[in-house]
Amino acid sequence: MSHGAQIGGSIRRRLVLQLLVVAAILSGLLYFTVRSVADQAVEATQDSILGSAAIAIAEELRGGDEALVIDIPYAAFSMLGAVGEDRVFYRILADDRTETGYADLPLPQRPLSGLSAIYYSASYDDADLRLAAVERSVLVAGANVRVVVVVGQTRTAKQAIVGRMANRAAALGLGFFAIAAALAVLTARSVLAPLANLAEAVGRRGPQDLRPVTRPVPLELVPFVAALNGFIGRLGVALSRTETFIAEAAHHIRTPLATVRAQAEIALRQAGDDRIRATLRSVIRAVDDSARSAGQLLDHATVVYRSDQRADEDIDLGALVEAVLRSFAPTAELKDIALTADRPEQPVKVWGDRLLIESALRNLVDNAIKYSPPDTEVTVELREAKLRAILRVLDRGRGLAGMDASGLTGRFKRGANVEDVIGSGLGLTIVREVARAQRGTFKISQRKGGGTCAELSIPLR
Amino acid sequence: MRGIVHTLALILAGQLAQAVEIEDRAEFGDPEAGRVLSVLSTTDAVVFSPLVEAFLAGRPDLRVTYTVASSQDVYDAVLSREGGFDLVISSAMDLQMKLANDGFASAHVSPATQALPQWARWRDHLFAIAQEPVVVIVSTRGLAGLPEPHTRSDLVNLLRDNPERFSGKVGTYDPAVSGSGYLFATQDARQSDSYWRLAEVMGTLSPRLYGTSGAMISDIQTGRLILAYNVLGSYAQALLEPGGDGRVIELEDFTHVLLRTALIDRDGDEPELAGEFLDYLLSDEGQTLIETRAGLPRINEQALRAGPHLRPIRLDPGLLVYVDPLKRQRFLNEWAAAVTRR
Numbered sequence: 001m002s003h004g005a006q007i008g009g010s011i012r013r014r015l016v017l018q019l020l021v022v023a024a025i026l027s028g029l030l031y032f033t034v035r036s037v038a039d040q041a042v043e044a045t046q047d048s049i050l051g052s053a054a055i056a057i058a059e060e061l062r063g064g065d066e067a068l069v070i071d072i073p074y075a076a077f078s079m080l081g082a083v084g085e086d087r088v089f090y091r092i093l094a095d096d097r098t099e100t101g102y103a104d105l106p107l108p109q110r111p112l113s114g115l116s117a118i119y120y121s122a123s124y125d126d127a128d129l130r131l132a133a134v135e136r137s138v139l140v141a142g143a144n145v146r147v148v149v150v151v152g153q154t155r156t157a158k159q160a161i162v163g164r165m166a167n168r169a170a171a172l173g174l175g176f177f178a179i180a181a182a183l184a185v186l187t188a189r190s191v192l193a194p195l196a197n198l199a200e201a202v203g204r205r206g207p208q209d210l211r212p213v214t215r216p217v218p219l220e221l222v223p224f225v226a227a228l229n230g231f232i233g234r235l236g237v238a239l240s241r242t243e244t245f246i247a248e249a250a251h252h253i254r255t256p257l258a259t260v261r262a263q264a265e266i267a268l269r270q271a272g273d274d275r276i277r278a279t280l281r282s283v284i285r286a287v288d289d290s291a292r293s294a295g296q297l298l299d300h301a302t303v304v305y306r307s308d309q310r311a312d313e314d315i316d317l318g319a320l321v322e323a324v325l326r327s328f329a330p331t332a333e334l335k336d337i338a339l340t341a342d343r344p345e346q347p348v349k350v351w352g353d354r355l356l357i358e359s360a361l362r363n364l365v366d367n368a369i370k371y372s373p374p375d376t377e378v379t380v381e382l383r384e385a386k387l388r389a390i391l392r393v394l395d396r397g398r399g400l401a402g403m404d405a406s407g408l409t410g411r412f413k414r415g416a417n418v419e420d421v422i423g424s425g426l427g428l429t430i431v432r433e434v435a436r437a438q439r440g441t442f443k444i445s446q447r448k449g450g451g452t453c454a455e456l457s458i459p460l461r
Numbered sequence: 462m463r464g465i466v467h468t469l470a471l472i473l474a475g476q477l478a479q480a481v482e483i484e485d486r487a488e489f490g491d492p493e494a495g496r497v498l499s500v501l502s503t504t505d506a507v508v509f510s511p512l513v514e515a516f517l518a519g520r521p522d523l524r525v526t527y528t529v530a531s532s533q534d535v536y537d538a539v540l541s542r543e544g545g546f547d548l549v550i551s552s553a554m555d556l557q558m559k560l561a562n563d564g565f566a567s568a569h570v571s572p573a574t575q576a577l578p579q580w581a582r583w584r585d586h587l588f589a590i591a592q593e594p595v596v597v598i599v600s601t602r603g604l605a606g607l608p609e610p611h612t613r614s615d616l617v618n619l620l621r622d623n624p625e626r627f628s629g630k631v632g633t634y635d636p637a638v639s640g641s642g643y644l645f646a647t648q649d650a651r652q653s654d655s656y657w658r659l660a661e662v663m664g665t666l667s668p669r670l671y672g673t674s675g676a677m678i679s680d681i682q683t684g685r686l687i688l689a690y691n692v693l694g695s696y697a698q699a700l701l702e703p704g705g706d707g708r709v710i711e712l713e714d715f716t717h718v719l720l721r722t723a724l725i726d727r728d729g730d731e732p733e734l735a736g737e738f739l740d741y742l743l744s745d746e747g748q749t750l751i752e753t754r755a756g757l758p759r760i761n762e763q764a765l766r767a768g769p770h771l772r773p774i775r776l777d778p779g780l781l782v783y784v785d786p787l788k789r790q791r792f793l794n795e796w797a798a799a800v801t802r803r
């Protein structure tokens with residue numbers, strides 16, 4: 001999948017991670033907000049009940065001619081039991097003297113108002129208290145008496161409620177986080193889907209397909225696709241330039257060599273001196289060698305180029321064999337070599353590049369004729385076996401003298417058995433490249449009863 | 462019966478809290494036993510002995526000291542902080558509530574206390590062990606010819622219309638003397654206005670005032686009383702002779718249900734033991750014994766639901782109001798003005 005691409009992080013992972021971080025922060029915020037709102041709400045509730053209790057007591061204060069009358073209403077304390085089971089404390093002072101209740105109950109630090117209760121927190125008898133205090137003026141025996149009513153309550157119920165709310169808030173936060181996490185994964189997937197689609201579309205293209213990418217892509221991918229299209233364009237130009245270059249190079253090398261050979265032959269025909277004739281013969285031979293080398297080099301280059309830029313098609317190997325043999329018929333005839341095909345009647349179809357396969361077969365047939373003495377037989381055998389097409393080129397020539405394919409298929413590798421036979425050592429290299437490009441195999445071995453057996457196998461269509 | 466019961470009537474116990482006037486004291490279990498659970502209670506030792514003995518069965522390492530005192534003395538004993546008591550059982554809900562509120566009880570959490578209905582406990586400090594309706598008892602012979610009252614207004618009418626019959630023949634608690642009486646009177650007063658009318662009417666009949674339910678019941682049986690108002694129903698059921706003259710009436714406008722409550726004294730030496738005994742009292746076995754042997758109705762929500770007129774006195778801070786000394790004085794003055802016409 002990665003085709004050698006270096007992996008440097010993952011957009012999806014980063015995206016999911018960042019979304020998760022955001023979700024976690026939001027969940028935390030949610031938790032603390034709910035908690036603090038609950039805390040305030042519950043405190044406000046407790047305050048209002050404490051305030052009502054204190055006011056209810058203050059309302060029942062009576063003045064008179066003799067003494068201050070304090071008559072705590074039952075409901076004042078009873079209502080404090082409504083929220084939860086908290087301990088209740090109270091203190092009533094007249095002109096700063098405790099009249100009844102808990103004489104050491106802390107008083108508020110702030111000045112009191114006659115109209116509404118003020119609220120404060122304090123610690124009393126090892127407990128945290130919330131307290132409400134109100135002040136009233138009462139006329140007793142003609143004098144104004146300042147009465148302060150303080151009602152306090154422990155905060156167990158409040159803490160219990162806030163604790164419960166906090167638990168619920170935590171559950172809420174966790175739930176929120178879980179949903180956000182799932183959404184983050186889905187979001188990352190859907191955000192990255194166009195990228196995956198693009199990659200798939202580009203990956204699915206044939207090797208020859210150098211058209212620009214035209215499918216619509218999201219805005220953010222436009223620069224990438226534009227760059228890709230630019231790159232494809234340059235690649236196409238470079239490839240066609242290479243193709244032309246190879247073709248031109250072949251032409252540019254072969255044409256002068258042909259001229260030199262023609263001149264050398266003319267000179268040979270005219271020359272009388274044996275030494276000069278011998279020299280001219282070796283010139284012609286060297287030119288042949290060079291022409292052969294140039295041809296093979298260009299063939300090799302073409303094969304390598306085509307391996308990357310294959311034009312695969314349906315090929316009937318039977319027809320291909322016939323065509324190649326036909327083209328070699330004159331050469332074989334010169335050496336009185338019987339060139340025959342042994343193939344099934346029905347077509348043997350493979351999916352491949354015709355030029356490549358033909359090039360391989362030509363080199364094998366060329367070798368078989370080249371390294372065989374006159375008056376022998378060369379057979380091209382075509383077989384179908386186990387989903388493969390097998391091409392064998394068999395001769396009764398000099399054989400391989402114990403050499404094997406690994407030694408002979410290397411570039412410019414020629415056997416020790418070549419004697420004066422012209423060659424560049426690239427033929428089997430080309431065959432090997434073709435076998436590799438067509439996902440086939442190649443082997444060459446000694447043939448039973450003398451000669452060589454070269455075998456190329458290609459998967460059937 | 463392994464327990465040896467010593468009855469020491471009216472002893473000023475020197476080694477115990479000075480302020481406590483002990484009415485009765487009973488010892489249960491092996492006197493040599495290492496651990497002692499000390500119970501302070503307003504309930505008679507005879508009533509509680511089956512429970513204590515059942516609790517002690519199979520625990521030879523334990524003995525129980527059971528001290529009986531009036532509810533005010535029970536309250537004062539805990540308030541003095543001199544220790545000596547582990548479990549405090551009292552019928553004066555208001556005083557128990559005051560003790561729990563002011564931090565004299567230690568918390569106790571157990572499956573048994575958790576199983577109590579919400580109205581039968583306050584925090585993890587105060588627990589109801591029995592629920593007892595507060596009833597009216599009449600003598601059928603004394604009432605002869607008159608209709609049985611079913612509500613407080615019936616009662617007011619009955620008493621008002623027959624002053625010669627009821628004069629000197631009506632009894633109720635003296636709230637100044639009896640803690641339970643004070644609780645019943647204050648709860649009545651806050652529940653309905655008809656209570657003060659009733660008090661006024663009773664006041665015209667020179668009522669007899671009592672310190673205990675038992676005394677009222679026996680006076681009904683001897684014929685000294687025709688009607689007793691605010692009597693603990695459980696005692697009435699237990700003490701009235703079957704087929705006798707006394708009849709128990711639960712008033713239908715409302716009948717208070719007293720919760721007999723227990724708390725663990727913070728200054729006690731054996732809080733764990735106290736917790737174990739408390740759990741035993743609340744256990745099914747303990748509750749069954751409370752009902753069958755002690756004759757106190759067990760905590761039973763079903764029974765309350767079946768009687769819509771039954772109103773359990775709520776264990777809430779409201780109870781603290783009448784414990785306030787100013788409020789108490791005011792109430793007693795008012796009550797005296799209405800009833801005793803002094």
Ligand SMILES: Nc1ncnc2c1ncn2[C@@H]1O[C@H](COP(=O)(O)OP(=O)(O)OP(=O)(O)O)[C@@H](O)[C@H]1O
Binds near residue numbers: 292415
């Ligand atoms: N049919 C054959 N019989 C004997 N030897 C062979 C045969 N085919 C190949 N060889 C040996 O393998 C060597 C490599 O063959 P290859 O075709 O690559 O090179 P070449 O024939 O020498 O040169 P060219 O590139 O011109 O074909 C040859 O030099 C030869 O030694």
Ligand SMILES: [Mg+2]
Binds near residue numbers: 423
């Ligand atoms: Mg060759």
